Amino acid sequence: MPRCPECAGIMKYSRIERKYVCRSCGVAMTMDAIWEARDRQRSSDGDSREDYLEWWLSRKK
Ligand SMILES: [Zn+2]
Numbered sequence: 001m002p003r004c005p006e007c008a009g010i011m012k013y014s015r016i017e018r019k020y021v022c023r024s025c026g027v028a029m030t031m032d033a034i035w036e037a038r039d040r041q042r043s044s045d046g047d048s049r050e051d052y053l054e055w056w057l058s059r060k061k
Pocket of ligand 1: 007027
């Protein structure tokens with residue numbers, strides 16, 4: 001399950017929108033957009049590196 005790049009909330013996939021929708025802040029993003037946002041965050045936010053790795057690994061399944 002991807003985390004929201006904006007607020008780190010849980011994101012659920014919406015089949016209607018074909019996007020992941022954050023349950024906390026309501027932002028809707030495609031997987032690619034989430035990926036890009038996480039990628040940009042990685043350089044500035046060292047604390048999320050473990051989360052990032054975990055998420056990246058789960059992405060392969
Ligand atoms: Zn959010």
